[in-house]
Amino acid sequence: MKRFLSAILVVAALVxxxxxxxxxxxxxxxxxxxxxxxxxxxxxxxxxxxxxxNTDIVDVDTPANIAAKYQAAETIDARDQIVLPGxxxxxxxxxxxxxxxxxxxxxxxxxxxxxxxxxxxxxVSPELVRVGTRLAAVEMxxxxxxxxxxxxxFEEEIAKATFEAGLRGVLGETVIQFPVADxxxxxxxxxxxxxxxxxxxxxxxxxxxxxxxxxxxxxxxxLVASAELARKYNVPMLIHFAETEDEVRVAREKYNMTPTAxxxxxxxxxxxxxxxxxxxxxxxxxxxxxxxGVGVAHNPESNMKLAxxxxxxxxxxxxxxxxxxxxxxxxxxxxxxxxEAMRQASFLAKHATHDPTAVxxxxxxxxxxxxxxxxxxxxxxxxxxxxxxHADLITVSMRAARQTPMYDPVSHLVYVxxxxxxxxxxxxxxxxxxDRQLKTLDRAAVIADANRLAAxxxxxxxx
Numbered sequence: 001m002k003r004f005l006s007a008i009l010v011v012a013a014l015v016x017x018x019x020x021x022x023x024x025x026x027x028x029x030x031x032x033x034x035x036x037x038x039x040x041x042x043x044x045x046x047x048x049x050x051x052x053x054n055t056d057i058v059d060v061d062t063p064a065n066i067a068a069k070y071q072a073a074e075t076i077d078a079r080d081q082i083v084l085p086g087x088x089x090x091x092x093x094x095x096x097x098x099x100x101x102x103x104x105x106x107x108x109x110x111x112x113x114x115x116x117x118x119x120x121x122x123x124v125s126p127e128l129v130r131v132g133t134r135l136a137a138v139e140m141x142x143x144x145x146x147x148x149x150x151x152x153x154f155e156e157e158i159a160k161a162t163f164e165a166g167l168r169g170v171l172g173e174t175v176i177q178f179p180v181a182d183x184x185x186x187x188x189x190x191x192x193x194x195x196x197x198x199x200x201x202x203x204x205x206x207x208x209x210x211x212x213x214x215x216x217x218x219x220x221x222x223l224v225a226s227a228e229l230a231r232k233y234n235v236p237m238l239i240h241f242a243e244t245e246d247e248v249r250v251a252r253e254k255y256n257m258t259p260t261a262x263x264x265x266x267x268x269x270x271x272x273x274x275x276x277x278x279x280x281x282x283x284x285x286x287x288x289x290x291x292x293g294v295g296v297a298h299n300p301e302s303n304m305k306l307a308x309x310x311x312x313x314x315x316x317x318x319x320x321x322x323x324x325x326x327x328x329x330x331x332x333x334x335x336x337x338x339x340e341a342m343r344q345a346s347f348l349a350k351h352a353t354h355d356p357t358a359v360x361x362x363x364x365x366x367x368x369x370x371x372x373x374x375x376x377x378x379x380x381x382x383x384x385x386x387x388x389x390h391a392d393l394i395t396v397s398m399r400a401a402r403q404t405p406m407y408d409p410v411s412h413l414v415y416v417x418x419x420x421x422x423x424x425x426x427x428x429x430x431x432x433x434x435d436r437q438l439k440t441l442d443r444a445a446v447i448a449d450a451n452r453l454a455a456x457x458x459x460x461x462x463x
Contacts, residue, residue: 033078086146088372091297091326095132124181137165143419151211172211260285295375302328310352324372
């Protein structure tokens with residue numbers, strides 16, 4: 001009888017086990033942290049977990065539910081951390097980290113014409129671009145940026161370095177009216193841009209773009225040709241616009257229009273246009289930007305440092321303009337820390353409007369995640385932690401004294417956190433940094449190369 005009962009119990013146990021669904025194998029699980037999904041409902045799981053298979057998110061749920069459904073090749077313990085979408089930097093010049101601190105405390109036109117353009121004329125080369133981009137990639141990975149927009153010279157070198165680092169990039173070959181290191185004429189720059197587009201159009205991580213520098217550094221024909229090239233290949237077009245009062249004055253004197261109205265009048269603006277700065281715009285300009293579907297990259301730190309002004313962020317948000325955050329280049333910021341960009345975007349808006357409710361913490365975080373994704377035209381694939389989206393996410397430690405106590409994770413991310421609080425950075429399901437240890441770049445070698453090249457830059461600009 002005892003043997004009979006034992007046999008029944010064994011059979012019953014086997015039936016129960018077989019009735020339980022087998023756990024699905026996935027490549028990675030991030031579990032135990034406070035998960036900010038940044039989805040439309042701003043869902044927060046405390047604690048939560050994210051299941052990733054290869055490049056994509058397959059589930060976002062509680063740790064218990066994820067553990068019950070999935071078996072991972074690797075698991076990251078995110079206890080005492082916030083898990084959120086990777087930050088999206090909508091405007092930068094990555095290699096310009098090599099000019100960090102070279103010229104400070106100047107207005108934009110003096111900074112450009114007296115210092116930066118001359119320094120670039122003497123020093124820009126494929127090597128400088130490659131070394132500078134690798135240094136920028138280290139800084140971005142370490143501070144939680146997973147996707148960024150860039151415009152510079154020798155953009156193919158930036159694309160190669162970005163891809164090797166594992167970052168996602170919308171990268172624009174610069175088109176400018178005067179001779180520069182990689183093109184002596186705008187026509188030559190457009191040929192380079194087309195070649196760049198063809199080389200990287202199906203890359204996966206890299207989205208190639210055309211980047212006419214600005215209306216004050218290009219004539220009408222060049223601007224129109226740049227827009228036509230972008231439309232031909234259905235790629236983004238990046239441009240600086242309405243950054244300073246001087247630019248507004250030039251546009252009114254030459255075209256009797258605002259910079260925004262002028263660019264619209266020549267057919268340059270469209271839904272794949274990414275306009276950097278947009279500081280000096282009126283209500284009619286904002287209506288144009290909304291109607292054309294232009295994405296605006298707000299760069300609060302460089303705008304303040306160069307005394308360019310304060311963009312009307314609250315008006316942009318109220319009008320429903322696509323709005324993201326950017327750091328600008330490290331020569332005018334002087335870092336690539338998107339947490340600083342979030343904080344200063346909020347503070348600058350409050351200061352400019354005399355309204356403490358302007359650009360709340362959630363607004364700033366939205367601009368750095370889903371807002372940035374919309375500006376880059378990637379809102380369907382990145383910007384939030386949702387099933388089916390690419391696995392671009394970061395974890396941020398909440399263990400520091402200044403992070404204690406934590407009542408509101410969103411407030412802490414915007415008003416307390418710094419880039420060096422980031423612990424883990426993942427792009428396309430690939431771990432680029434874990435527990436502050438870089439996986440795709442040799443940090444010491446990158447910094448040594450940058451310091452070696454900086455000595456040449458210093459010598460060149462001293463002459």
